[in-house]
Amino acid sequence: MSSVKFTTHLQRYFPTLTETTVKAKTVAEVITAINEVYPGLAAYIVDERGRLRKHVIIFIDGEQIVDRTHLQDAVSETSQVYVFQALSGG
Numbered sequence: 730m731s732s733v734k735f736t737t738h739l740q741r742y743f744p745t746l747t748e749t750t751v752k753a754k755t756v757a758e759v760i761t762a763i764n765e766v767y768p769g770l771a772a773y774i775v776d777e778r779g780r781l782r783k784h785v786i787i788f789i790d791g792e793q794i795v796d797r798t799h800l801q802d803a804v805s806e807t808s809q810v811y812v813f814q815a816l817s818g819g
Contacts, residue, residue, distance in 0.1 A: 731808040733763055738814050743767050756787060757800035759810055774812065775800070786813045 730750040740746050751762035757779070764771035774785050781787065781797040788794070788811040794802040804810060 730806060731759065731804050731810055733759060733810045733812065735812045736814055739773075739812070742773060743770055746770075752806075753804050755800060755804060756789070756794055756796070756802045756810070759804055760800065784815045786815060787811065788813070 730752050732748060732750050734748045735746050746767060749763060749766055751759055751766075753759040753762050760771050760774055774782060774787075776782055779800065781794075781800065786793060789802060789804055789808050791809075794800070796802050
């Protein structure tokens with residue numbers, strides 16, 4: 730199963746959010762699976778069309794995903810998936 734980790738900043742919106750494992754072959758499947766564990770998290774990560782939101786970045790094994798529209802980047806059983814929220818400030 731793939732491991733999914735999140736920035737601690739996301740705990741502001743999802744206080745029980747911790748690293749989890751999911752069975753998935755694509756980023757889209759990862760998001761669907763984590764939304765089952767943390768209802769509402771998918772809406773924070775993707776928009777109403779299923780596209781990755783501008784303030785979110787996802788990495789698979791240290792590489793930023795390429796397909797922000799359909800989320801079809803491949804995920805293996807041993808992948809480490811990282812979900813980051815972009816921060817702004819000055």
